[in-house]
Amino acid sequence: MAQDRKRQRPNILITGTPGTGKTTTSSALADAAQLLHVSIGDLVKEKSLHDGWDDELQCYVINEDLVCDELEDLMEEGGVIVDYHGCDFFPERWFDRVVVLQTENSILYDRLTKRGYEGAKLSNNIECEIFQILLEEAKENYQENVVVALRSDTVEDVARNVETLANWVKNWQPVS
C-alpha cells in the first residue's frame, strides 16, 4: 500500500498466545535496538481504550478503533514494537515485520498456571497455541515475507530471537 511519508525506522509487531514471551522479548528488543515498546494491554488500561470489563473472559473489551487512532501518529513515525496477542485489526501498512512467538504446550501450561490462569482461560489459551491461531491470523493479514514464527521455549531462545531481530532492525532500509 502506498505511504504518504516513508518511516526511517521499522515497526515490528510481536504477537503470540499469552505467555509465549511477547512482553519479555519486546522489552529486551526495545533496549537492544533502541525502539519504543508499546504494550497494547497496558495502553488500553492507561488510556481507557476499552468498552468495559468482560467478566467471563477476565479481560477488558478492547476498542480496536480507539487503539488504532491512538497509535496512528507513532506508527507513521516508525521505530515502534507493538506487543499484543492479536494482529487482525491493525492496518497492514504499519508493520515491516510480524513476529509470532511459539511455545511448547507443557512449557506454556506451566507459565500460564504460574500466572494464575485456570479453567476456561487456561484451556482456551493452550488450545490457541495448539491450533497455531496467531500464526494463522498473521498469515491471513500480512504478506508472507513479513511474517516470521520464532520459538520461545527457553531464555536462550529469547536471547537468540532478540539478537536476530536487532540485526534485522540494524540492516533495515526504507522501501522505495
Ligand code: ADP
Ligand atoms: P506474554 O507477554 O506473551 O504474555 P511474557 O513475556 O509476560 O509473555 O512471559 C510470561 C512468563 O514467561 C514470564 O514470567 C517470562 O519471564 C516467562 N518467559 C517468557 N518467554 C520465555 C522464554 N522463552 N523462556 C523462559 N521463560 C520465558
Ligand code: MN
Ligand atoms: Mn504481555
